Amino acid sequence: MVELQGIPVSPGVAIGPALVLDADGYRISRTLIAADKVDEEYARLLGAVDAVAKRIEANRLETAAVAGDETGDIFAAQLQMLNDPRLHGELRRRITKELHAADYAVNRVLRNYALALRRLENPMLAERAEDVTDIEKQLLQQLGAFTEQPLADLTEPVVLISHNLTPSETANLDRRYVQGFCTEVGGSGGHTAIVAKGLELPAVVGVGTFLDSVPNGTRVIVDGDRGKIIVNPDETTLASYQQRIEQSQTLSAQLAELRDLPAETADGTRIRLSANIEFPHESGSCLERGADGVGLYRTEFLYLASTEEPSEEDHYEAYSQVVNKMNGRPVIIRTLDLGADKMGHRPLAEQEYNPFLGLRSIRLSLRNLDIFRPQLRAILRAATHGDIRVMFPLITTLGELRQAKMLLTVVARDLKEEGIPHRADIPVGMMVEVPAAVVMLEKFVQEVDFLSIGTNDLAQYTLAVDRSNEYVADLYQSSDPAVLRLIQRCVEVADDWGRPLAVCGEMSSIPGRALLLLGLGVRNLSVPPLALSRIKKAIRSVSMDECRQIADRVMTLDSARDVDVFLLDRLGVLVPELIVT
Amino acid sequence: MNKKVPTRTVTVRNPQGLHARPADLLVRMASSFQSTISIGRDGEMVDCKSILSLLTLGAAQGTVLTISADGSDAEDAIDAITDLFESGFDETNEVSGAESAVDS
Numbered sequence: 001m002v003e004l005q006g007i008p009v010s011p012g013v014a015i016g017p018a019l020v021l022d023a024d025g026y027r028i029s030r031t032l033i034a035a036d037k038v039d040e041e042y043a044r045l046l047g048a049v050d051a052v053a054k055r056i057e058a059n060r061l062e063t064a065a066v067a068g069d070e071t072g073d074i075f076a077a078q079l080q081m082l083n084d085p086r087l088h089g090e091l092r093r094r095i096t097k098e099l100h101a102a103d104y105a106v107n108r109v110l111r112n113y114a115l116a117l118r119r120l121e122n123p124m125l126a127e128r129a130e131d132v133t134d135i136e137k138q139l140l141q142q143l144g145a146f147t148e149q150p151l152a153d154l155t156e157p158v159v160l161i162s163h164n165l166t167p168s169e170t171a172n173l174d175r176r177y178v179q180g181f182c183t184e185v186g187g188s189g190g191h192t193a194i195v196a197k198g199l200e201l202p203a204v205v206g207v208g209t210f211l212d213s214v215p216n217g218t219r220v221i222v223d224g225d226r227g228k229i230i231v232n233p234d235e236t237t238l239a240s241y242q243q244r245i246e247q248s249q250t251l252s253a254q255l256a257e258l259r260d261l262p263a264e265t266a267d268g269t270r271i272r273l274s275a276n277i278e279f280p281h282e283s284g285s286c287l288e289r290g291a292d293g294v295g296l297y298r299t300e301f302l303y304l305a306s307t308e309e310p311s312e313e314d315h316y317e318a319y320s321q322v323v324n325k326m327n328g329r330p331v332i333i334r335t336l337d338l339g340a341d342k343m344g345h346r347p348l349a350e351q352e353y354n355p356f357l358g359l360r361s362i363r364l365s366l367r368n369l370d371i372f373r374p375q376l377r378a379i380l381r382a383a384t385h386g387d388i389r390v391m392f393p394l395i396t397t398l399g400e401l402r403q404a405k406m407l408l409t410v411v412a413r414d415l416k417e418e419g420i421p422h423r424a425d426i427p428v429g430m431m432v433e434v435p436a437a438v439v440m441l442e443k444f445v446q447e448v449d450f451l452s453i454g455t456n457d458l459a460q461y462t463l464a465v466d467r468s469n470e471y472v473a474d475l476y477q478s479s480d481p482a483v484l485r486l487i488q489r490c491v492e493v494a495d496d497w498g499r500p501l502a503v504c505g506e507m508s509s510i511p512g513r514a515l516l517l518l519g520l521g522v523r524n525l526s527v528p529p530l531a532l533s534r535i536k537k538a539i540r541s542v543s544m545d546e547c548r549q550i551a552d553r554v555m556t557l558d559s560a561r562d563v564d565v566f567l568l569d570r571l572g573v574l575v576p577e578l579i580v581t
Numbered sequence: 582m583n584k585k586v587p588t589r590t591v592t593v594r595n596p597q598g599l600h601a602r603p604a605d606l607l608v609r610m611a612s613s614f615q616s617t618i619s620i621g622r623d624g625e626m627v628d629c630k631s632i633l634s635l636l637t638l639g640a641a642q643g644t645v646l647t648i649s650a651d652g653s654d655a656e657d658a659i660d661a662i663t664d665l666f667e668s669g670f671d672e673t674n675e676v677s678g679a680e681s682a683v684d685s
Contacts, residue, residue, distance in 0.1 A: 074601065074602075076602075077601035077604065080605045080608055080609075085631055086628055086633060113637065120639035122639050125598060125600055128601055131601065
């Protein structure tokens with residue numbers, strides 16, 4: 001049994017056989033050959049080695065001609081590795097004595113070497129692991145061992161283990177079979193994490209290098225509540241996790257009973273509890289769990305999940321589907337938030353050194369009107385079916401907000417001239433997620449109908465932490481006192497001007513932090529569908545006085561850690577049912 | 582048969598340690614001899630004709646390694662390999678020169 005610690009990003013427990021994908025997304029399963037096929041299999045390996053050797057030699061000559069002999073020597077070393085007598089001895093032994101298929105033998109032996117090299121303290125040598133991996137891939141390719149899309153043809157439940165998963169890869173996971181996942185890299189605020197939560201898939205990221213030590217098919221537990229990965233659990237551990245799965249199913253059943261009850265505090269203050277969604281089909285689970293509306297519809301997933309660029313009709317159909325399904329409840333559509341870790345299929349910006357400080361979100365939309373315009377048209381058209389509101393993300397300057405609003409007006413005029421049914425008077429709001437916007441909020445608030453705080457980005461930009469960078473992930477906390485002061489200020493400004501203010505970031509889906517937000521004066525929360533029942537349970541278990549006392553105390557604390565410890569303690573007293581044991 | 586196996590110690594001199602290029606040279610040199618040649622430290626001896634084994638030694642600059650050879654040309658092999666180490670695999674100067682060029 002091996003236990004690893006990562007960052008929990010999507011709650012729940014998954015148990016199952018590991019499906020290990022490397023960076024290129026292939027898997028080599030343990031395949032044995034018949035004893036009388038040993039010679040044939042070994043000959044197949046030698047053939048592959050010859051072919052790869054020829055290719056490497058060609059690479060060497062080509063590179064040396066362009067970049068000089070020194071650089072070409074890299075391939076000389078690769079050739080030397082490919083012809084290594086120890087390597088060949090071990091491959092031959094595995095094929096002839098252990099009856100391993102050539103591709104499986106190559107995969108195991110070269111992975112072991114790569115692992116040994118990566119463990120060296122000398123970084124220059126550790127990097128040679130890349131060469132070993134390169135050789136492994138070339139041999140596997142030559143042996144025809146690649147399964148093109150290992151995730152597309154699943155037939156049994158698996159726990160996915162991978163170096164990295166992009167948001168779109170995560171979005172495309174087959175939920176019938178993938179029970180949960182775990183990646184070597186990634187941080188708690190990345191979009192992969194958000195998608196995982198949307199899919200209600202237990203997930204842990206940022207575990208560090210460990211893929212090489214998990215053979216395919218090994219039993220793995222992903223503990224998305226505590227960020228643990230357990231490889232080859234012993235009986236006791238396995239039993240306790242199975243028990244936890246049962247307990248959480250019982251709790252879900254209890255929480256489901258809250259569905260038709262309002263999100264109202266014990267002393268009768270009504271809180272608007274909405275849902276964050278990324279896919280139209282999620283509107284179903286919003287309703288099942290009694291959401292008051294969609295507080296944040298992340299439209300870029302329309303963009304990321306398909307290989308084609310979405311047309312105005314694609315946008316229109318998706319939005320119409322959501323608003324029809326929500327049946328009169330408000331749906332807040334956030335315009336495209338592409339860029340940084342969410343890129344579509346065509347590169348919209350050159351490689352940026354600091355993509356989170358770069359051309360992303362509203363900035364990118366305003367520079368690419370051929371993308372932005374169809375979306376705005378679709379929003380205004382879909383608004384004929386129900387209560388649709390539009391919200392612009394990452395607004396930093398008044399100029400950006402005005403430009404976006406102007407474009408909305410222009411688009412409405414075009415639709416009118418074309419005689420296409422639409423609504424031009426929908427409420428317009430902005431995300432408050434850049435400290436600059438908080439500082440200037442008195443100006444912004446006069447030009448919008450509503451505000452919504454995105455705590456993920458607000459924390460990232462306030463604390464100067466790249467939220468997808470696992471090295472600094474511990475600094476990234478929406479409960480940091482600095483972030484809380486900004487939120488407090490937003491509430492004051494919004495109240496002064498009588499504008500509704502919501503919090504739609506991750507923060508509102510953590511029960512303790514949600515109670516804190518109520519205490520700070522927030523009356524609109526928007527959370528992933530999975531969190532709706534828990535947050536409703538928390539709201540219904542407390543009085544506003546209790547929440548205000550929490551907020552008063554928290555605002556005297558010095559660090560995110562102190563805040564979280566205090567919140568957890570209060571939650572244990574006020575809503576003990578929600579404490580994960 | 583109890584013949585004496587010649588053994589010698591060498592020090593890794595080149596700044597970047599026994600990385601891919603020197604390891605490649607070392608394997609080529611070792612492979613030109615009939616003898617079985619081992620290299621290593623602290624009792625962890627590996628085949629000097631296997632580049633992967635050499636790299637996994639992780640020998641940084643300053644590491645002291647033991648070489649032993651067994652075979653008809655054992656003495657010659659050890660001499661040649663010692664020379665290779667002492668010359669710093671011909672990269673001691675080149676590398677420091679390249680580094681200062683990058684720094685400036």
